[in-house]
Amino acid sequence: MNKILQLIAFASALLALTAISASAQQAGPSAAPTTTIETHALASLDTAKPFDAKKATDAYLRQVSGAARERSDAYFEGGYGLLFGDALYAVIVSGILLWFRISARIRDIAEGQTRSRFWQVPIYILMYVPLVALMTLPLTVYEGYFREKAYGLMNQTFLSWLLDQTIELGISIVAALFVVTLVYAAIRRAGRAWWIWGAGIVTVFLVVALVVSPVFIAPLFNHYSPLPPGPLRSDILSLARANGIPAQNVYLVDASRQSDRISANVSGFLGTIRVSLNDNLLHKASHDEALAVLGHEMGHYVMDHATRLLLLNALVILAAFAFLNAGFGALTNIFGGNWDVRTIDDPAGIPLLAALATIFFLAATPVTNTISRTTEIQADMFGVNAVRKPDAFATVVLKLSNYRKLDPGQWEEAIFYDHPSARTRIWEMMRWKAEHLNDADIKAGPVSPQ
Ligand SMILES: [Zn+2]
Numbered sequence: 001m002n003k004i005l006q007l008i009a010f011a012s013a014l015l016a017l018t019a020i021s022a023s024a025q026q027a028g029p030s031a032a033p034t035t036t037i038e039t040h041a042l043a044s045l046d047t048a049k050p051f052d053a054k055k056a057t058d059a060y061l062r063q064v065s066g067a068a069r070e071r072s073d074a075y076f077e078g079g080y081g082l083l084f085g086d087a088l089y090a091v092i093v094s095g096i097l098l099w100f101r102i103s104a105r106i107r108d109i110a111e112g113q114t115r116s117r118f119w120q121v122p123i124y125i126l127m128y129v130p131l132v133a134l135m136t137l138p139l140t141v142y143e144g145y146f147r148e149k150a151y152g153l154m155n156q157t158f159l160s161w162l163l164d165q166t167i168e169l170g171i172s173i174v175a176a177l178f179v180v181t182l183v184y185a186a187i188r189r190a191g192r193a194w195w196i197w198g199a200g201i202v203t204v205f206l207v208v209a210l211v212v213s214p215v216f217i218a219p220l221f222n223h224y225s226p227l228p229p230g231p232l233r234s235d236i237l238s239l240a241r242a243n244g245i246p247a248q249n250v251y252l253v254d255a256s257r258q259s260d261r262i263s264a265n266v267s268g269f270l271g272t273i274r275v276s277l278n279d280n281l282l283h284k285a286s287h288d289e290a291l292a293v294l295g296h297e298m299g300h301y302v303m304d305h306a307t308r309l310l311l312l313n314a315l316v317i318l319a320a321f322a323f324l325n326a327g328f329g330a331l332t333n334i335f336g337g338n339w340d341v342r343t344i345d346d347p348a349g350i351p352l353l354a355a356l357a358t359i360f361f362l363a364a365t366p367v368t369n370t371i372s373r374t375t376e377i378q379a380d381m382f383g384v385n386a387v388r389k390p391d392a393f394a395t396v397v398l399k400l401s402n403y404r405k406l407d408p409g410q411w412e413e414a415i416f417y418d419h420p421s422a423r424t425r426i427w428e429m430m431r432w433k434a435e436h437l438n439d440a441d442i443k444a445g446p447v448s449p450q
Contacts, residue, residue, distance in 0.1 A: 052434075053431045054430075072404060075403055097131075180350065183201055203317055239298065249273065264278060275298060293396055302382065309375060323360045
């Protein structure tokens with residue numbers, strides 16, 4: 001996804017939060033062919049010795065080493081720099097639009113088209129969003145295509161990728177038209193309390209986006225079909241029935257169209273919520289591994305994580321709008337004359353709001369990531385309790401490791417990880433296993449190979 005554009009389009013706060021769909025897709029998929037996993041190397045898991053969860057975790061992590069480990073660490077750590085680089089770039093773009101009075105000029109054009117203050121906002125947006133998309137295109141192309149290609153994570157041709165980007169731009173424009181126009185209507189009506197209304201409008205729009213995305217948006221990029229018949233299908237449907245999930249809510253998606261990344265996700269809200277496993281998971285993971293992943297996804301469904309994420313992120317959005325309100329007032333008092341930006345109801349101030357939102361969400365990264373990561377940990381625990389295959393989940397976590405750093409520091413994980421690290425997830429599994437060694441279906445070892 002074009003993160004910068006989303007941020008600047010202001011609706012990005014929302015679209016970025018479609019992470020609410022717990023979608024692993026954007027954060028990624030993976031498995032570059034270079035990842036080496038030696039599933040037989042777990043010498044320390046000898047059944048004769050007492051089971052040590054810590055040692056078992058270390059033994060798993062040692063299975064990915066050398067060049068494969070360096071490559072995934074470099075890819076993921078590079079993402080930290082991009083997080084700051086993207087934000088800086090977005091703020092600079094906003095700065096150019098303000099200081100060169102390009103934004104004021106766009107506002108003047110909109111005012112020339114209609115006297116209606118309501119309709120001036122969508123006219124402004126129709127010029128502003130494509131302009132920003134153009135200004136951020138170099139970074140979008142590098143990050144979204146060439147960097148992914150360099151790390152072996154991209155299956156699309158450049159043209160096919162560009163077409164997807166164009167569709168995303170169209171969706172961003174439509175989203176911005178609705179949200180920003182309504183927010184400005186609230187600004188004119190609600191006066192000083194506008195930011196509370198703004199946060200409410202964005203949150204309601206987020207709900208709408210969640211409901212419609214699996215039905216109208218996701219199919220623009222991928223094909224969704226029923227699971228093919230076979231033992232895996234029967235076991236997945238059995239797992240679904242056991243946990244109260246209607247069978248028609250389990251789908252297969254052709255994620256290999258974009259990349260080799262293994263993932264699954266839960267998307268939708270209210271009546272449209274569904275579990276999708278991607279075809280990479282089907283092809284690269286064993287039966288037990290796929291089932292373990294689906295157990296995790298079903299945890300999101302059963303525990304209604306869409307609601308949890310929505311409510312927690314709504315608080316973040318409210319804080320964001322309070323920040324926008326204070327920041328806009330303070331900065332236009334000083335620079336408003338230079339920018340020819342009048343008051344908060346002047347659409348020429350949109351780049352300023354976008355820059356403030358970028359700074360806020362950058363600073364809030366540890367909070368939004370922690371909201372997501374703690375939700376993921378809950379789903380991990382649900383999954384292992386439902387499926388009871390801790391080693392299969394551990395090995396599939398290693399298969400995801402070509403796009404995530406396996407073993408980060410504690411603070412590094414707290415700040416930058418929207419999912420638990422491989423170390424955390426494998427530790428969860430081994431800790432669970434250590435408490436279930438007397439159960440008939442759980443044995444201390446050997447580890448289930450593929
Ligand atoms: Zn998840």
